[in-house]
Amino acid sequence: MPDLRWEEAKNFFDADLMGSLPDVWVEGASRRDWQAVFDLVRTSGWSWEYRVGEVITALPRTAWC
Template sequence: MPDLLWDDVKNFFDPNLMGALPDVWVPDASVEDWQAVFDLVQSSGWQWDYREDDTIRPLPLAAEVLPRPADAEESVSLYVRPVPGVLMIFRAMSATEIDFDLDLRELQGQAGVDILCDFVCVLGRRLGKPVLMGAEGQYGYPLLGFDPAADRVVLLADPVDLGI
């Protein structure tokens, strides 16, 4: 049985309601958590590439990238494709939080819900931490997310009455 059903959560996957690029984050992270993400990506079989600005480079150790100086000129991103046609972009901006982008237009229907749930479950289990998603620009107000205690993705708000 899937964690979430499309008919129950389709509003949370509507780019017109949520914004095409919702905020997804892992709170209370560390450099060690970032390294666990790097290790997971390398061992997962997912396609990925690491970029400094637009230059693809070998994936360094997280400790070589973080913490980022406030005045860092280059951007550091990890592009992950858990399945063909779906891209998640991790932005290494802070050692204390793991942020990544995804495009809801790539995650439609039950298959899209399942892809997102599978991805955040794998990530959350590896870290032993919640992985939260909120509407674009509504950082800090999660609507759904991986709950480590429940070991699955759960709703954190009513998908019918978004209030946004």
């Protein structure tokens, strides 16, 4: 999505404005699909942050779902 601008979407991810993001289930998504997402995030140059609870940590090398 090269035309998606963070400035246009960032409020949807602001916990103070929107609350926490809900847990979601992506029907039919496989471990291979999630690995593709992880790989895309790593290679895209996008800014990202991965948290487990309140702890900021590295994005897992492999999808485990």
